[in-house]
Amino acid sequence: MSEQAGPSRMMAGRYRVEDLLDQVGGVRSWRAVDEVLSRAVYVQTLSADDPRAARMTAAARAAAQVRDSRFLQVLDVDVEDGVAYVVREWTSGRSLTTVLADGPLSAEQAAALAQEVAAAMTTAHEEGLTHQLLRPDSVVITPDGRVKIAGLATEAALHAANSADPAVLDAAGVGSLLYAALTARWPGGAGHGLPAAPHIDGRVASPRQVRPGVPRLLDEVVDRTLGNSA
Numbered sequence: 362m363s364e365q366a367g368p369s370r371m372m373a374g375r376y377r378v379e380d381l382l383d384q385v386g387g388v389r390s391w392r393a394v395d396e397v398l399s400r401a402v403y404v405q406t407l408s409a410d411d412p413r414a415a416r417m418t419a420a421a422r423a424a425a426q427v428r429d430s431r432f433l434q435v436l437d438v439d440v441e442d443g444v445a446y447v448v449r450e451w452t453s454g455r456s457l458t459t460v461l462a463d464g465p466l467s468a469e470q471a472a473a474l475a476q477e478v479a480a481a482m483t484t485a486h487e488e489g490l491t492h493q494l495l496r497p498d499s500v501v502i503t504p505d506g507r508v509k510i511a512g513l514a515t516e517a518a519l520h521a522a523n524s525a526d527p528a529v530l531d532a533a534g535v536g537s538l539l540y541a542a543l544t545a546r547w548p549g550g551a552g553h554g555l556p557a558a559p560h561i562d563g564r565v566a567s568p569r570q571v572r573p574g575v576p577r578l579l580d581e582v583v584d585r586t587l588g589n590s591a
Contacts, residue, residue: 371396373441376404376448387411388519392451395436401451402436405515406444414445416518421447424514427488431481433501433511447515454503457538458554461497461545468576471542474500475582477508479535485513491527493517495534497541497553536586543568543575548587565589 370378376393382403383390391404407414418438425435437448457474460466466474478500482492492499494516501509516522524530540548541555548565551557559566568575568583583589 372404372444372446373437373439376402376437378404386519387413393448395448403433403449403451404446405449406446407519409440409443409445411445413519413521414440416521417447417515418445420514420518423490427485427490427513429481429484431477431508431510432485432513433509449511452501452503452509454501454507454509457497457500457502457541460502461541461555465545465572466542468543468574468579471539472579474502474508474542475535475539478510478538479532481508481510482531482535486528486531490514491517491524491531492534493522493524493527493530494520495531495538497538497547497555500538532586533588536583539579540565540568540583540587543579543583544571546571548589 372378372393375395375397377396378391378393380392381389382392387407389406391406393402393404395402407417418440421435421438424432425438433449433452435447435449439446465471478495485491490513492513494512499511499516501511503509537548540558544558545555546558547553547555548558559571561570565587567580569577569580
């Protein structure tokens with residue numbers, strides 16, 4: 362198989378590529394069908410001679426060991442005909458980026474989402490894995506309201522993220538997601554489909570300053586996790 366393979370190409374004798382979903386920095390994301398189990402799957406491909414390929418596949422194999430259902434489960438990892446690929450479960454739903462295009466979540470919904478992501482990351486940390494790049498497009502909300510997190514370990518591998526304290530970075534990521542869910546803005550500047558959070562007196566405005574009525578407790582949680590305390 363070639364990295365330029367398109368729709369209808371079979372991978373590993375079972376995954377039929379159907380739709381190209383995204384293409385960023387040489388990494389392609391596809392919707393495919395597992396012909397053996399007759400189900401949709403999510404596939405990422407990368408040229409095997411890309412220096413990131415070995416890191417991506419190693420990270421995916423490690424992530425496959427984490428059984429927390431809040432992560433998109435890794436189903437298969439391999440290299441075939443010059444292409445490294447990772448196969449994950451497919452889930453219907455909308456990314457947090459898409460959801461927030463309709464406006465911020467309620468305080469209750471935002472807190473529940475952040476709690477789910479934080480609990481999932483605690484499980485991953487116990488297994489020695491981190492994300493390091495939590496962002497709105499990393500989180501999918503299913504039609505029945507469940508939270509699914511994409512890219513455990515693999516996003517860090519692809520972007521060569523190497524924080525001295527990745528667990529602290531993940532905590533800040535949860536805080537950023539909570540900020541986004543409460544305000545429909547991103548505290549790290551415009552990106553991930555969201556406008557930038559405003560700054561007041563040289564610091565990122567708190568959620569309550571952006572959206573009056575946000576509970577003080579959530580305001581404090583965000584400030585603490587982002588290191589944004591006055």
